[in-house]
Amino acid sequence: MNFITDYKLPLGHWMELLVDWLTIHAAVLFDTISIVLETVIMSLVDVFKWMPPALPIAITAALAWYLHRKVSLVVFIVAALLLILNLGYWQEMLETFVLVFSATVISVIVGVPIGIMAAHRPWLYTVLRPILDLMQTVPTFVYLIPTLVLFGLGIVPGLISTIIFSIAAPIRLTYLGVTRVPEELVEAGKAFGASRMKLLFKVELPAAMPSIMAGITQCIMLSLSMVVIAALVGADGLGKPVVRALNTVNISQGFEAGLAIVLVAIILDRLCKTPNQSSEG
Known part of the structure; x- marks a missing residue:
């Protein structure tokens, strides 16, 4: 047993060398990614801040009515958004929404095609499965260390980690x-002479859509759960007042900011559910 403990594998040192090599040789690439992502996200935040609060509330309520035709859901969403506005966390809520929206869009654009390819190539999912397990089980704080070194302080390392x-x-x-x-x-699709692309878009994706939508909803919830973590590396949003309340042991501020996060999570969850799921919930 002493042999095992005396000769420790330098896994952490290898990772440090990799990050150092990327920092030196790919600094321009990471700086460009950071500038582009931060510019896009802050531009979206500025657009929402430019709007009077009544406009996003009305748009969200109209979207909820269009998707679900439920008066109770519309009333809840309007009341929840008015409560967030009353508590003084409207700006932070907009910053959180843009961060979650950006992370979800990027995750779906990348993740759905990978899932489709893995479904048609079993060997690919065999390779991906341990990687996905690792990504979901490694503590989220661990992601912040290399992303902070590579992208610097700000919203981008929080976005990448999310x-x-x-x-x-x-x-x-x-x-x-x-x-x-x-x-x-x-x-049946093959019998009617459908090509592989038509089979995918006309048969497989429509049949798999409930599962794909469940994945998108889960992605939104996971992204929102990273809000507080992202605030530790300089990302704006509802995570900042939570961290501030934690540092100052401010119970009232922590409760109000936490309540705002919960309300945003419920709103996004209800909006993204299909009508069948919504009626069951």
Whole structure:
């Protein structure tokens, strides 16, 4: 046993060398990514800040009515957003929404195609599965160390860490949805002479859509759970008052900011559910 403990594998040192090499040789690439992402995100935040609060509230309420046709849901969303506005966390809520929206869009754009490819190539999912397990089980604070070194302080390392943490959900559930498409549907499509692309877009994706939507909803919730973590590396949003309240042991501020995060999570969850899921919930 002494032999095992005396000769420690330098895994941490190897990772440090990799990060140092990337910092030296790919600094221009990471700086460019950081500038582009920060510019896009801050531009979106500025657009929402430019709007009077009544406009986003009205748009969200109209979207909820269009998707679900439920008066109770519309009333809840309006009341929740008015409460956030009353508590003084409107600006932080907008910053959080843009961060979650950006992370979700990037995760879905990357994750859904990967899930589709993995469903059609079993060997690819065999390779991806341990990587996805690692991404979801490694403590989120660990992601912040290399991303902070590579991208610097600000919203970008929080965004990258959020994407790494949440992208596994759309990959897994897209893979699950496509692989569980009934074989009879696929055979019927082939019998009518459908090409592989038509088979994918006309048969497999529509049948797998409930699972894909569940992956998107889960991705949103996972992204929102990273808000407080992202605030530790300089990302704006509702995480900042939570961290500030933690540092100053301010119970009232911590409760109010935490309540605002919960309300945003419920609103996004209800909006993204399909009508069937919404009626069941």
